[in-house]
Amino acid sequence: GAVVSQHPSWVICKSGTSVKIECRSLDFQATTMFWYRQFPKQSLMLMATSNEGSKATYEQGVEKDKFLINHASLTLSTLTVTSAHPEDSSFYICSARVLAQQYFGPGTRLTVT
Amino acid sequence: DAKTTQPTSMDCAEGRAANLPCNHSTISGNEYVYWYRQIHSQGPQYIIHGLKNNETNEMASLIITEDRKSSTLILPHATLRDTAVYYCIVPSGPGNRDDKIIFGKGTRLHILP
Numbered sequence: 001g002a003v004v005s006q007h008p009s010w011v012i013c014k015s016g017t018s019v020k021i022e023c024r025s026l027d028f029q030a031t032t033m034f035w036y037r038q039f040p041k042q043s044l045m046l047m048a049t050s051n052e053g054s055k056a057t058y059e060q061g062v063e064k065d066k067f068l069i070n071h072a073s074l075t076l077s078t079l080t081v082t083s084a085h086p087e088d089s090s091f092y093i094c095s096a097r098v099l100a101q102q103y104f105g106p107g108t109r110l111t112v113t
Numbered sequence: 114d115a116k117t118t119q120p121t122s123m124d125c126a127e128g129r130a131a132n133l134p135c136n137h138s139t140i141s142g143n144e145y146v147y148w149y150r151q152i153h154s155q156g157p158q159y160i161i162h163g164l165k166n167n168e169t170n171e172m173a174s175l176i177i178t179e180d181r182k183s184s185t186l187i188l189p190h191a192t193l194r195d196t197a198v199y200y201c202i203v204p205s206g207p208g209n210r211d212d213k214i215i216f217g218k219g220t221r222l223h224i225l226p
Contacts, residue, residue: 004156034213043200044157044216093156095214102214104149104156 002028004096006105013084013112020080021108023094029074030096035067038091038107050077084112117201122221131188133220135201138182146177147204147214148186150197157200157216160186196224 003026013019023033031052036044048069050056056069068080077096081088089112095104118136125131137146148160161168161175163184168175174187188195200219204212 006156036216043198043218044151046213046215049213091154095156100145101159101162103159106156107154109154 002026002096002098002101002103004094004103004105006092006094006108008108009106010109011111013110015085015112016083018080018082019084019110020078021092021094021110023077023079023096023105025075025096025098025103028096028098030098031074032097033071033077034095034097034102035069035077035079036093036095038093044093047079081110084110086112088112117203117217119199119201119217119220121218122223124223124225125188125191126225127193128190131191131195131222131224133186133188133199133201133222134183135186136183137201137203140181140203142181144203146175146184147202148173148175149200149202149214149216150195151200151219152194152197160199191222191224193224193226195222197222 005024007022033050035047037047038044046059047062048056048058050069050071052071052074058064071077091107091109093107095102145162145164147162149157151157161173163175163177177184198219198221202214205215
């Protein structure tokens, strides 16, 4: 099946710094990618929808200036958490859509100290 | 968008069939039902999807009632590795198959040795 990768798989950063997470579709092209966030013992929460070559669409309550999304090619989307704070510590998961199917990456665990 | 209702948790003995129910009474005629699962600390994994006919693949079977208001995911011979949270999802948006996946709370399935 289609494979989606994320890099890094985990990252620790200091409060106030920015962190970039990459999401790649390895064996297919995806016009649409999605970013989710998951806190402990909670379900995944959709943050934004990203279409190649256009601006991302953010869900209500998600700060677009804090979570910068770039979808520069059909196989790569990036999420940058700017000026990270401890409350941004979470599990970030991307997915890519092809042929009405969404395939999910393995997730990136972000810890902000 | 159609909402789904699932039991919070279920237990199943290893080697037995696990039957996970889902209610989606407000589903529209052209909306698909998708099932995903999430094993602890991993990204969600696609299992199966269907419209009105029963579906089967190497992972599971999906039984959809004739009125399409509910469905059951069947794992025929559950193993310990099937312990996960299972999500029944009817994608939201006008295109359904082309639209975003919103996760509810899912069913936490425990496979007992």
